[in-house]
Amino acid sequence: MIDLTGNVVLITGGSRGIGAATAILFAKAGSDVAITYQGSDSKAKEVQNEIRNLGKKSHSYKGDISKNDVVKTIVHDVHKEFGRIDILVNNAGIWTYGEIDTMKENVWDQTMDVNLKGTFLFCHYVVPIMKRQGGGSIINISSTAGQRGEAFHSHYAATKGAIISFTKSLSSELGKDNIRVNCVAPGWVDTDMSADTLRREPLRKEVLKSIPLGKIPAPEDIAGPILFLASDLSAHITGEILNVNGGSVLAG
Numbered sequence: 001m002i003d004l005t006g007n008v009v010l011i012t013g014g015s016r017g018i019g020a021a022t023a024i025l026f027a028k029a030g031s032d033v034a035i036t037y038q039g040s041d042s043k044a045k046e047v048q049n050e051i052r053n054l055g056k057k058s059h060s061y062k063g064d065i066s067k068n069d070v071v072k073t074i075v076h077d078v079h080k081e082f083g084r085i086d087i088l089v090n091n092a093g094i095w096t097y098g099e100i101d102t103m104k105e106n107v108w109d110q111t112m113d114v115n116l117k118g119t120f121l122f123c124h125y126v127v128p129i130m131k132r133q134g135g136g137s138i139i140n141i142s143s144t145a146g147q148r149g150e151a152f153h154s155h156y157a158a159t160k161g162a163i164i165s166f167t168k169s170l171s172s173e174l175g176k177d178n179i180r181v182n183c184v185a186p187g188w189v190d191t192d193m194s195a196d197t198l199r200r201e202p203l204r205k206e207v208l209k210s211i212p213l214g215k216i217p218a219p220e221d222i223a224g225p226i227l228f229l230a231s232d233l234s235a236h237i238t239g240e241i242l243n244v245n246g247g248s249v250l251a252g
Helices: 017-028 041-053 068-082 105-133 154-177 192-198 201-209 220-230
Strands: 008-011 032-037 058-062 087-090 136-141 179-186 241-244
Touching (some): 008 068, 017 032, 058 068, 068 105, 179 220
Parallel strands (some): 008 087, 032 058
């Protein structure tokens, strides 16, 4: 039912976890896919090759998304290579530990730069392209931490709460340009980011007890809602925060 043939999606942090699952699902729905990454070349290549095996065009772009010039160049190169950008998924992010009285300033700054500034920069450079095209869809990835806070991860929670407000602000600002802006807020997800925590059996059991549906979702369980928000099935939805957490946090 969801057919994105002819669309181009740009997904940040697309070499692993939620980003990789989303990239592959968008390709299955018919979209050509560009991904950004900062880490493993081989993992980015794997995702790129899987998309190409599905018969869709794909390229990967490596760079630090907290840097203005890097993001500007990536967006320029994606637009030049694909000819358009219809959908932007701001997924890239980091999650580190930090007690407020011992957290180093550079730890705070790095989280702000990657999670929040990176999201701003991609919107800043992609929105003019979408305006010229007559519309588009932006999906920002937040977190339950942005809704209820998260002890020992206040810097992460602060960025994710800001992304929610950023999403709502842009949805009002860009509605007249036929650009929809929505947000997906996952809870725990079984990814590399959370692997160290979830492999500790006592902690894993505590996490499972907090989720009414009784499971820790795979990245594919988050990719589906992202695809929905990019599709025509959500054509009259903008400014929405879609919680995907198995009922663990019931926030409006």
